[in-house]
Amino acid sequence: MKPANKPKYLRELVRRAACHAVLASGCVVMVFPFYWMLVTSLKGQSEAQMLPPMLWPVKPQWVNFAEVFKAVPMARYLMNSLGIAVVVTAATIVTSAMAAHAFARIQFPGRELAFGLFLATMMIPFEVILIPDFILVHRLGWYNTYAALIVPWCASVFAIFLLRQSFMTIPTELHEASLLDGCSHLRYLWSVALPLATPSLITVGIVSFLGSWNSLLWPLVVTDTPELRPVQVGLAYFTTEAGTKYHLAAAAATVSILPIVALYLAAQRHFVEGIARTGLKS
Amino acid sequence: MGGHTRVIRKYGALLAALMVAAGGCSSKNGGAGSGAGRLKIVFWHTQTDDNARALAELVRRYNATNRLGVTVEALYQGNYDDIFRKTMAAVQGGKLPDIAVAYESMVAEYMRAGVVLPLDDLVNGPNGLSKQDLKDIEPAFLATNRFPQFGNKLLSFPFTKSVLVMYSNLDALRAAGFSQPPKTWSEFWRAARAVTKRDPSGGPGVRGLIISANASTIDGWFYSNGGRLLTPDRKRVLFNEPPCVEVFSGIRSLVDAGAAYLTQERDYQMEFGAGRGVLFCGSSTQRNYFREAVAGKFRWAISNIPQRDPKHPITVLYGANLAIFRSNPQRQAAAWDFVKWLSQKEQTAFWAIRSSYMPIRRSVANMPEMLEAWKKDPQGKQAFDVIRYAVPEPNVRGWQDVRTYLEEALQAVVSGTDSAKGALDKAAEKANQALASKA
Numbered sequence: 001m002k003p004a005n006k007p008k009y010l011r012e013l014v015r016r017a018a019c020h021a022v023l024a025s026g027c028v029v030m031v032f033p034f035y036w037m038l039v040t041s042l043k044g045q046s047e048a049q050m051l052p053p054m055l056w057p058v059k060p061q062w063v064n065f066a067e068v069f070k071a072v073p074m075a076r077y078l079m080n081s082l083g084i085a086v087v088v089t090a091a092t093i094v095t096s097a098m099a100a101h102a103f104a105r106i107q108f109p110g111r112e113l114a115f116g117l118f119l120a121t122m123m124i125p126f127e128v129i130l131i132p133d134f135i136l137v138h139r140l141g142w143y144n145t146y147a148a149l150i151v152p153w154c155a156s157v158f159a160i161f162l163l164r165q166s167f168m169t170i171p172t173e174l175h176e177a178s179l180l181d182g183c184s185h186l187r188y189l190w191s192v193a194l195p196l197a198t199p200s201l202i203t204v205g206i207v208s209f210l211g212s213w214n215s216l217l218w219p220l221v222v223t224d225t226p227e228l229r230p231v232q233v234g235l236a237y238f239t240t241e242a243g244t245k246y247h248l249a250a251a252a253a254t255v256s257i258l259p260i261v262a263l264y265l266a267a268q269r270h271f272v273e274g275i276a277r278t279g280l281k282s
Numbered sequence: 283m284g285g286h287t288r289v290i291r292k293y294g295a296l297l298a299a300l301m302v303a304a305g306g307c308s309s310k311n312g313g314a315g316s317g318a319g320r321l322k323i324v325f326w327h328t329q330t331d332d333n334a335r336a337l338a339e340l341v342r343r344y345n346a347t348n349r350l351g352v353t354v355e356a357l358y359q360g361n362y363d364d365i366f367r368k369t370m371a372a373v374q375g376g377k378l379p380d381i382a383v384a385y386e387s388m389v390a391e392y393m394r395a396g397v398v399l400p401l402d403d404l405v406n407g408p409n410g411l412s413k414q415d416l417k418d419i420e421p422a423f424l425a426t427n428r429f430p431q432f433g434n435k436l437l438s439f440p441f442t443k444s445v446l447v448m449y450s451n452l453d454a455l456r457a458a459g460f461s462q463p464p465k466t467w468s469e470f471w472r473a474a475r476a477v478t479k480r481d482p483s484g485g486p487g488v489r490g491l492i493i494s495a496n497a498s499t500i501d502g503w504f505y506s507n508g509g510r511l512l513t514p515d516r517k518r519v520l521f522n523e524p525p526c527v528e529v530f531s532g533i534r535s536l537v538d539a540g541a542a543y544l545t546q547e548r549d550y551q552m553e554f555g556a557g558r559g560v561l562f563c564g565s566s567t568q569r570n571y572f573r574e575a576v577a578g579k580f581r582w583a584i585s586n587i588p589q590r591d592p593k594h595p596i597t598v599l600y601g602a603n604l605a606i607f608r609s610n611p612q613r614q615a616a617a618w619d620f621v622k623w624l625s626q627k628e629q630t631a632f633w634a635i636r637s638s639y640m641p642i643r644r645s646v647a648n649m650p651e652m653l654e655a656w657k658k659d660p661q662g663k664q665a666f667d668v669i670r671y672a673v674p675e676p677n678v679r680g681w682q683d684v685r686t687y688l689e690e691a692l693q694a695v696v697s698g699t700d701s702a703k704g705a706l707d708k709a710a711e712k713a714n715q716a717l718a719s720k721a
């Protein structure tokens with residue numbers, strides 16, 4: 001028995017080692033940019049511009065982080081980004097869940113056409129609608145207000161699409177049984193569809209949150225004052241037309257991605273599941 | 283299910299509070315700080331970091347001292363692309379500021395929309411500039427703000443100006459037998475080859491010229507080799523003529539000899555600082571970043587770009603300007619007062635010292651504070667000495683597209699996908715179409 005098992009055991013070991021080596025190299029590729037950002041954030045300006053680049057700072061400059069907070073109202077920017085992203089995410093989930101349910105389960109004339117039109121809007125680049133959107137926001141009296149930063153982003157076609165696909169994977173029998181039992185559409189959505197679509201909901205949440213967190217041009221266009229501006233404006237601060245202070249830009253970037261990393265780590269499993277499910281049919 | 287509801291309940295209150303806070307925290311223009319009876323004017327700019335702090339200090343001083351009772355509110359609006367898009371949105375949707383920072387190509391677009399206030403009447407008016415002032419301001423800085431396609435009017439005023447210069451690693455040049463930076467094109471080609479050293483162990487070695495595909499640099503090179511960019515009527519380009527082709531051919535030869543290489547983004551600063559490249563042509567504004575990259579490892583200097591005729595040197599100007607938008611006479615007068623104040627000697631010197639832009643007046647060269655600053659920044663003085671040879675780049679509508687074609691042509695020549703003449707002919711054809719479509 002033993003001699004027969006040994007080659008099998010060895011083969012398994014080699015297979016696993018190879019598998020882990022491939023995974024580990026992928027991991028290095030993914031992690032290295034973050035490592036590089038962190039290391040650069042701890043260098044001095046000359047050191048950050050050095051060639052060949054140093055993989056570790058000679059003397060970690062923790063003062064860079066203090067400088068970032070001194071140079072720009074980073075705490076304010078972070079709070080703005082957080083507040084805006086949370087409200088936008090919550091509102092997007094509410095609006096897209098209701099629209100997705102209508103498109104998935106309610107029969108009404110022109111449903112497919114309406115859904116097609118919704119999807120078609122995804123093909124219009126943001127640059128094209130920037131000026132009309134700006135004019136609308138201005139006429140509503142929202143220029144330089146939180147409303148301009150939040151309201152236009154409270155509905156998302158991508159989120160509607162993602163949730164609709166997810167709702168369509170729920171057996172229609174569940175919907176019919178719920179209606180027979182006297183459920184309203186909202187009750188079915190709340191008590192049956194949403195709990196079953198949690199991974200997709202979380203995906204929608206993360207995508208909305210990230211989109212909001214990363215936006216720069218729109219906040220610059222519709223606001224004037226630093227009190228209303230988000231964290232990306234803080235990142236842009238360390239780049240001038242003459243060059244970039246890489247060490248401070250990296251420090252600001254490190255601060256700005258912390259909430260995103262935390263969010264991703266917390267919801268990682270659901271994120272992957274949610275994306276994987278969108279292609280499934282019952 | 284139960285957990286689901288609990289989570290929603292738990293965070294629901296928090297979300298509601300945030301939404302209320304967000305809705306209630308709106309801020310309107312013209313709030314605190316404007317003071318009763320003061321006229322507030324809005325100034326959109328692109329400055330960040332040290333420059334933003336210097337600008338904020340200038341604005342503070344103006345607000346504290348001006349006699350018109352004007353309060354300037356300086357607002358950062360992103361980089362030049364961002365500010366252009368925002369201004370174009372505001373042209374159509376309202377909310378234009380009183381003053382905005384703009385490149386000449388942007389000013390031309392704003393003027394086409396009819397929102398720019400020509401400055402000639404203000405410059406020559408009772409609160410205008412004296413003859414002495416106008417003599418003191420570098421002529422090229424004013425010339426670049428005159429737009430032939432709009433009746434040669436002065437549509438903007440110089441603000442963040444710099445000049446195309448050559449950065450040289452003096453130690454590397456000296457080691458190759460050159461006691462100073464090359465002044466002529468023939469010296470330049472020789473020096474770039476002479477300093478080039480291959481690393482036998484396969485390392486990057488040292489190469490003569492670091493190239494960045496930048497249209498302003500290309501424009502300057504063409505001018506300084508006796509080339510022309512446009513016909514006198516500014517309707518067609520001329521950069522596929524021999525003097526310009528010669529420059530690109532020279533660069534191709536350097537690349538073939540392993541003596542020149544193309545860099546992306548602003549990598550040239552690091553390459554120069556690491557001593558891997560010896561010569562670089564670019565904006566004088568970048569010198570502080572070069573200084574940080576060099577970090578005292580070798581001696582370096584700024585000088586004019588190489589010339590065909592060193593007796594009549596030439597280079598090009600860089601940088602943005604201030605445009606005033608049409609509003610009412612009172613606001614326009616206030617905006618001009620601020621622009622004029624910024625151009626005065628003290629403010630010019632302060633701005634030049636604290637930012638890395640060039641002072642727009644000649645007389646600041648004798649001010650004690652400027653001389654003191656140049657002791658720490660000798661390359662600043664070297665760049666200042668080049669300004670007198672600087673000429674504006676074309677500011678016709680459509681030139682923004684032409685810039686892209688020129689940069690693509692240089693990339694094609696460096697990468698060897700096209701010959702110098704072929705690449706410039708193609709660029710010229712596209713450029714002529716662009717100029718015709720926007721004429």
